[in-house]
Amino acid sequence: MIPSITPKELHTELRGAQPPTILDVREPYELKVSFLRGSVHIPLGELHERLEELDKEVNWVVLCRVGGRSAKATLFLMEHGFTHVRNLTTGINGWVKTVDQSMSEY
Secondary structure, three states: OOOOOOOHHHHHHHHHOOEEEEEOOOOOOHHHHOOOOOOEEEEEEEHHHHHHHHOOOOOOEEOOOOOOHHHHHHHHHOOOOOEEEEEOOOHHHHHHHHHOOOOOOO
């Protein structure tokens, strides 16, 4: 089972004392539509070769458009020793619908 977090839960955690770090695995053109400020961006297709850029001790939340690619990335990270990693269910579009309607959905 892939650990997950909802957009509303993430919103609460981001306002907490120890907020998670967001890993956005979407393609660069997708960031022009919507993005969460402060996110680390590594497209899913580059994650394998850029894995060393990520700290295994960080509390990560992985996102994509609707949650599919980020679920794959979360599983990949877990397989490579990341223990504090969760998938953002419904992705950035879920965030837009439930947390910040001022952002664009696509």
